[in-house]
Amino acid sequence: MQGVGLLVNSFDIRPIQDRDNGAIAQIIRQVLAELGAARPGFAWSDPELDRMATTYAQPNSRYFVIEKNGTVLGGGGIAPFACEYPATCELQKMYFLPAARGQGVGTALINRLLTTARQLQYQRCYLETLNTMTRAIRLYERMGFTRLPQALGCSGHTACNRFYWRPLTLPSSSD
Numbered sequence: 001m002q003g004v005g006l007l008v009n010s011f012d013i014r015p016i017q018d019r020d021n022g023a024i025a026q027i028i029r030q031v032l033a034e035l036g037a038a039r040p041g042f043a044w045s046d047p048e049l050d051r052m053a054t055t056y057a058q059p060n061s062r063y064f065v066i067e068k069n070g071t072v073l074g075g076g077g078i079a080p081f082a083c084e085y086p087a088t089c090e091l092q093k094m095y096f097l098p099a100a101r102g103q104g105v106g107t108a109l110i111n112r113l114l115t116t117a118r119q120l121q122y123q124r125c126y127l128e129t130l131n132t133m134t135r136a137i138r139l140y141e142r143m144g145f146t147r148l149p150q151a152l153g154c155s156g157h158t159a160c161n162r163f164y165w166r167p168l169t170l171p172s173s174s175d
Contacts, residue, residue, distance in 0.1 A: 011105050013112055016063040016075065018053045023072040024065060024093075025049045031074075031095040037130055037159065052077075052093070060089070062116050064109060066100050073100035078113050078125065083153030087123040088165070094136070106139050114143075118168050125168060126152055128160035140164050 016024065028049060032038045048055035056063035056077050063077030076094030080086075091113060096105065117125055128151060129136055141147075145164035152163065 009103050009105065010068060011073070011100060011103070011108075012067045013064050013105070013109055014067065016053045016056055016065050016077075020065050020072055020075075021051055021053055024052050024063075024075050027072065027074055027097055028093055028095050031097070035130065035132055037132075046093075049093075055079075060120050060122075062113070062120075063093070064112060066096060066105050066109065068100070073097045074105070076109050076113060078117050078120075078122075081126050081152070085124070085126070085152060087121075088126050088152075089117045089120070089122040089124075091125055091127040101135070106136075107143065110139070110143050114166075114168060122168055124165055126163070126165040129162045129164070130159070131161055133162075137162060 029038065052063055052075075055061070056079065058079070061077065061079040063075060065075040066073045074094075074096030077092050078089040079092055081088040081090045091110070094106070094109065114125060125145075127140065127145065129140070131137075141164075143166070145166040148163040148165060150163060151160070152165070
C-alpha cells in the first residue's frame, strides 16, 4: 500500500516523495504560525522538517501528502514512538492548508495512517497536540483517540499540552 494513492473528494492521498519536501515543510510552518505554535517545542523546530521524504522512508515510518490538481495541501505521518513503548507509533506532523480542511480529508488520512500502523504491527497510536487546535482535537476524539492526563514520554515536543492515544485493535470509523 506504500506506493498507492487514494482519491477522497477529489483529493489524492499518496506517499510523500522527495519533490514534496519543500511544499510540506512550508505548509507545516505556515499552519503552525497560524496556530501560534511557530516556536521551539513544536514541530517547527524538528530537524527533519526539510527532508520529510527521507525521514519517513525509515523502517516502520510512513508519511502521506494530500494533493489536489498537482498541489500539495497537507499531510500526516506515523513513526515509531521514540520512547519506551516499542509497540506504539506516533501520529506526526498532520497539518492542512485551509483549502483541504472540512472536506473529510483528515478522517480519510487518519484511517489510512491507522490501517498502515496495523499493517506495520503497531498496537497503539499516540499523538500530542495543543489546546488551541480544537478542530484537530475534535477529529482525534471522533476517530477513537482517548485523552491522556500527561505526555507518555520523550517526543521532544515539550510545548504540546494535549496528549492522546488509541489502541489499534479497534476499527477506525470507515474500516
